[in-house]
Amino acid sequence: MGQSTMAVMEDITTVHAAESATISPPTDHRKKRKRKTQLALLPGYAGPFKLCTEAAAEQQYAEALHGMLRKCRRIVVVVGAGISVGAGIPDFRSSGGLFRTVKDDFKMKGSGQSMFDSSVYQDETTTAMFHSMVNTLHSLSQGAKVTRFHQLLSQLSTERRLLRLYTQNVDCLEISLSGLETAVPLPVKAPWPKTIQLHGGLQKMVCAKCGWMGAFEPTLFRGSRIPECTECRELDSVREVVGKRTQGVGRLRPRIVLYNEFNPDGEAIGKVTSSDLKARPDGMLVVGTSLKVPGVRRIVKEMSSAVHAANGMVVWINEEDPPAAKMLENCFDLILKGDCQDIPCILDRWENSSAGPKRALTPSKKRKTLEDTGDIVSFNTGKATPERDRKITDVFKIKKMAGDRGKVSS
């Protein structure tokens, strides 16, 4: 993120820094019993762990991750391009990433980042290149299917465990899922949507002058011509008819935030993060991002302090290590290196293993767990049919047997 946007993000987060001082340590007088720290789930932590290696290593982190995702009620998730790679959308910075490909196509010099800089509108070649890039990204996003990891996030939300999803992605894949809706523009006052798009999204285009907004139309953004706003055009012709001075016609652009420019949702993002910090988040996942953007890094830092104050756990999941920044020291309790798309699979495997959660549960807890995981559905919903009832009973029997076996062996 460039300087002016960075400045906005940093202004927002400076406010947080002051406010976050008031949120710790948490004192919940309603609960007499002190909550057990989630870090107890990681005795003798031996990470960072590589995903999908040995079963023995997997046991060590799968229980902790499972414990967090199944027990926490206010999880914050911060994601980047890495979660959409599995959907066929290239990330920006890697060697096969979008910056590199478009740069080669247009024989451009300079950093990949310059292709997402507000200066792209300064000359025709860079405008054409930018249009080509947003078109490619838009068409890839339209054709992409959400990944298993996106679905896991949606599940967290429908189970009422997700406090907020902060996404840096402009592909809008997450917001198509139930429980992960967003609002554009982001309101400055609550209620806020589950998903906060930190850098806008490619589903909308906006007039830079009058602020008119509509669904993104890729055909308007071809070559170096910057499309005109029809709202401005109409207003201007009305003024002309009544003999008033022209005010000019605005240009349309995708509603994404470029480097070195103002984020129109900046103020609202600041309000949401402040509110989330006060809500005492009890778990955080940081996934598929290298945390290069200072404002996002600051959000992660402040949220992690709040999570630790609530005895929660912060998990890093990415192909790479967390950045070696002083600011992020001691932020992450569990570091998982690899493809985040392996996570749902690892959790399934652990849940169904002999060490899994179904051991030693009382019948009522077992029933509750099965309902939580969706292994059995509530008997009160939907239209009852003999066939459906039989299926539900069969599923319950199978799970019950598996649970009983676990109990005997433990």
Ligand SMILES: [Zn+2]
């Ligand atoms: Zn306009």
